[in-house]
Amino acid sequence: MAVVTTRATHRRAVARSRWRGPKVAPLFFLAPWLAGITLFFAYPLAMTVYLSFTSYTMLDRPEPVGLRNYVYMFTEDPRLWQAVGNTGWFIAVMVPAQVLFALGAALVLTRIKSGAGFFRTVFYLPSLAPPVAATVAFVFLFNPATGPVNQVLAAVGVEGPLWFSDPAWAKPGLVLLALWGSGNLIVILLAALLDVPAELHEAAAIDGASSRQRFVHVTLPSIAPVLLFAVVTGVIGALQYFTQAVVAGSVASGSADITPSAQSPGPPEGSTLTLPYWLFVQGFQRFNMGYACALAVMLFLVSLAFIAVLLRRRSGFAGSAA
Amino acid sequence: MKLSRPGFTVMFATFLSTAFLAVACTPGGADRDAPAPEQKGPVTITFWHPLKDPNEVKAVQGVLDKFHAAHPDITVKPVPAQDADKITQSIRGGNPPDAALSFNANSVGAWCSTGAFQDLGPWIERDKVDLEQIPAAVRAYTEFRGKRCTMPLLADTFALYYNKKLLAQAGYDKPPKTMSELAEMTKRLTKRSADGAIEVAGFVPFLGTYQSVAEHFTPSFGAKWLKPDGTANFAEDAAFSAMLNWQKGLVDWFGADKLTRFQAGLGDEWSAQHAFETGKIAMMVDGEWRTSFIKNNGGKVDYGTAPMPAADDRPDLYGAGAIGGNIIGVPKGAKHAEAGWKLVKFLSTDTAALVSFADALHNVPTTLAALRSPDLKLAKDPLFKPFLDVFAHPASSSLPATADGGAYLNNFGEFADKWQKGKVPDLAAGLKELARQNDSALKLGS
Numbered sequence: 001m002a003v004v005t006t007r008a009t010h011r012r013a014v015a016r017s018r019w020r021g022p023k024v025a026p027l028f029f030l031a032p033w034l035a036g037i038t039l040f041f042a043y044p045l046a047m048t049v050y051l052s053f054t055s056y057t058m059l060d061r062p063e064p065v066g067l068r069n070y071v072y073m074f075t076e077d078p079r080l081w082q083a084v085g086n087t088g089w090f091i092a093v094m095v096p097a098q099v100l101f102a103l104g105a106a107l108v109l110t111r112i113k114s115g116a117g118f119f120r121t122v123f124y125l126p127s128l129a130p131p132v133a134a135t136v137a138f139v140f141l142f143n144p145a146t147g148p149v150n151q152v153l154a155a156v157g158v159e160g161p162l163w164f165s166d167p168a169w170a171k172p173g174l175v176l177l178a179l180w181g182s183g184n185l186i187v188i189l190l191a192a193l194l195d196v197p198a199e200l201h202e203a204a205a206i207d208g209a210s211s212r213q214r215f216v217h218v219t220l221p222s223i224a225p226v227l228l229f230a231v232v233t234g235v236i237g238a239l240q241y242f243t244q245a246v247v248a249g250s251v252a253s254g255s256a257d258i259t260p261s262a263q264s265p266g267p268p269e270g271s272t273l274t275l276p277y278w279l280f281v282q283g284f285q286r287f288n289m290g291y292a293c294a295l296a297v298m299l300f301l302v303s304l305a306f307i308a309v310l311l312r313r314r315s316g317f318a319g320s321a322a
Numbered sequence: 323m324k325l326s327r328p329g330f331t332v333m334f335a336t337f338l339s340t341a342f343l344a345v346a347c348t349p350g351g352a353d354r355d356a357p358a359p360e361q362k363g364p365v366t367i368t369f370w371h372p373l374k375d376p377n378e379v380k381a382v383q384g385v386l387d388k389f390h391a392a393h394p395d396i397t398v399k400p401v402p403a404q405d406a407d408k409i410t411q412s413i414r415g416g417n418p419p420d421a422a423l424s425f426n427a428n429s430v431g432a433w434c435s436t437g438a439f440q441d442l443g444p445w446i447e448r449d450k451v452d453l454e455q456i457p458a459a460v461r462a463y464t465e466f467r468g469k470r471c472t473m474p475l476l477a478d479t480f481a482l483y484y485n486k487k488l489l490a491q492a493g494y495d496k497p498p499k500t501m502s503e504l505a506e507m508t509k510r511l512t513k514r515s516a517d518g519a520i521e522v523a524g525f526v527p528f529l530g531t532y533q534s535v536a537e538h539f540t541p542s543f544g545a546k547w548l549k550p551d552g553t554a555n556f557a558e559d560a561a562f563s564a565m566l567n568w569q570k571g572l573v574d575w576f577g578a579d580k581l582t583r584f585q586a587g588l589g590d591e592w593s594a595q596h597a598f599e600t601g602k603i604a605m606m607v608d609g610e611w612r613t614s615f616i617k618n619n620g621g622k623v624d625y626g627t628a629p630m631p632a633a634d635d636r637p638d639l640y641g642a643g644a645i646g647g648n649i650i651g652v653p654k655g656a657k658h659a660e661a662g663w664k665l666v667k668f669l670s671t672d673t674a675a676l677v678s679f680a681d682a683l684h685n686v687p688t689t690l691a692a693l694r695s696p697d698l699k700l701a702k703d704p705l706f707k708p709f710l711d712v713f714a715h716p717a718s719s720s721l722p723a724t725a726d727g728g729a730y731l732n733n734f735g736e737f738a739d740k741w742q743k744g745k746v747p748d749l750a751a752g753l754k755e756l757a758r759q760n761d762s763a764l765k766l767g768s
Binding site: 055057058059060068069072076077078143145146162165166252253264267269284285286287288290 | 407410413414432433435436437438530579582583584585586587725726727729732733735736739740743745759762763765766767
């Protein structure tokens with residue numbers, strides 16, 4: 001009888017705790033996060049989606065226009081596909097280049113025995129430079145007429161390209177800037193490389209694996225999650241690539257500002273016009289914030305798709321690592 | 323952890339209500355403002371302006387002191403270095419200044435059409451302000467579709483600068499008056515190194531080099547940017563193709579790649595390293611401010627100024643040029659709108675104030691009375707006089723305002739850049755497509 005009573009009391013207690021717990025306590029503890037995500041993520045996202053269906057100058061009330069912004073985006077915007085192409089170029093070229101360069105630099109740094117700290121610092125230092133200052137300095141270094149880079153090239157008999165004044169060379173110039181500032185990524189990859197268990201390498205060496213085989217079958221699988229992180233953050237960065245593109249284009253064109261002028265956005269010839277740059281021009285210079293929001297929604301969806309695809313492949317990475 | 327259904331509902335409801343609350347809180351529509359009641363008693367107002375150089379700030383204070391002497395009950399607190407973006411943000415945030423000055427006349431279309439700047443019409447009517455004292459080209463860029471929400475406060479005019487010494491060496495004693503003469507003189511004045519690189523350019527026709535931009539060439543051809551309905555006029559107005567053909571002919575003579583390299587190596591536009599001052603450019607189009615820059619940085623270049631040459635078939639346009647300038651108005655939500663208007667009216671129409679301000683900043687005064695004032699010291703400067711003449715010329719023109727911040731100019735600039743690099747095979751078809759794209763984008767803001 002006593003046992004039955006205890007069990008009944010326990011069931012009631014459990015029921016009470018079930019009734020209280022999931023409804024109130026978690027929400028209470030989640031409240032700061034909920035408030036944060038509502039204010040700083042859900043609300044701006046909802047507003048962006050809402051405004052993308054309006055004509056909105058940011059100075060008066062938004063006027064609903066249905067799908068007009070999206071129809072214009074896909075059927076009439078003369079600059080959109082150029083901006084998409086440039087952003088796609090940065091994803092396809094700059095991200096792999098940056099990851100490979102950082103990996104190569106990190107591998108070299110792991111082999112340096114004396115002065116390792118000095119060289120690690122040297123590789124990391126450029127990433128401390130503010131993006132605007134670094135870009136301005138790069139444009140001066142790569143000035144086709146007066147810059148030291150072309151002067152060095154001329155000294156060895158090579159006529160240097162026009163760099164940021166040539167649509168074919170502006171984006172490669174920005175890739176060089178990105179490589180120069182890869183310090184953060186180098187440090188992360190260096191940490192991952194130093195974390196690879198030495199015994200795995202020793203076992204592979206005893207089994208007769210060459211250094212190339214050890215790199216492919218031991219090192220790469222071990223650092224795969226970190227490489228995935230580098231690619232995912234790189235892709236997100238490339239999708240949001242703005243500051244360096246704006247500064248390089250405007251400084252090289254001599255305007256040194258991004259206010260409306262006869263200069264087309266993304267000089268030279270739109271070669272540095274990225275999707276966020278076009279969004280900025282539409283929203284803040286042409287007072288088409290409704291259309292800019294439509295562009296932002298598309299950018300968000302594309303980012304989401306990219307990251308989803310990359311993360312779905314994560315299991316493959318993990319499998320090979322096992 | 324899975325959230326229970328009530329928990330999810332609470333979250334979703336919070337999310338939706340926040341979103342709808344935000345929608346409800348977005349700025350209200352443009353209201354046509356009636357004149358605010360007359361100010362009673364002393365008041366302090368804020369005045370935002372973009373000037374920041376110590377001499378400029380001093381000049382602003384000087385003219386504000388004059389205003390205070392005329393209106394002892396109004397004290398003005400100036401806030402320097404405020405650009406158009408900051409003004410727009412302050413209006414959006416509901417905390418704007420009582421009067422604001424901006425360099426960016428491109429914003430007039432958006433500011434007027436949305437009511438971000440108050441309609442000055444009722445005040446102008448009440449105070450019987452004579453707008454005829456402002457030249458038509460200046461009136462054009464300070465209003466939008468008949469709504470005057472800003473007044474002009476000093477203007478920039480553009481004319482030809484020429485290096486007397488370099489011209490004399492080439493056997494010229496006068497600046498060119500037609501575009502053919504300009505091209506011919508350019509060729510004789512240009513010097514190249516053994517490898518063909520440009521060492522001295524007679525004139526740089528390459529758009530995007532300093533002030534060599536399309537809108538500073540178009541007045542010489544009589545081109546009109548927009549039709550009366552606000553759509554693009556590039557394809558219909560033959561003056562645009564005439565201008566582009568003239569310009570490309572000269573670019574081709576130099577070589578676009580040579581000009582690109584030359585342009586990239588030029589000194590900073592706002593320093594003593596400007597290529598005109600260092601003798602690397604013999605002639606150029608530039609604003610009146612350059613006279614002051616050269617003087618202030620101790621430049622030794624021996625130069626003259628004259629109106630831009632006119633198209634060969636439009637001699638009537640000789641003497642005209644491009645006009646642009648600063649705008650001043652009363653933002654929506656200004657706490658002391660009536661006092662703000664008094665400041666706007668004083669600064670934009672008071673002859674003595676305009677004359678002293680123009681003399682201090684080396685800009686062109688924006689009323690005909692100030693322009694003809696015997697007190698205007700600038701008028702006695704032979705290097706500055708041509709700019710005043712350009713300003714007063716009836717064929718001088720400015721850029722019309724549009725609701726999208728003058729995107730037509732941007733679109734044309736992009737097209738002209740491709741054109742000058744030989745990437746537009748059919749000019750007429752290209753201009754037609756450009757106009758179509760421009761007009762199609764206009765509906766985004768309608």
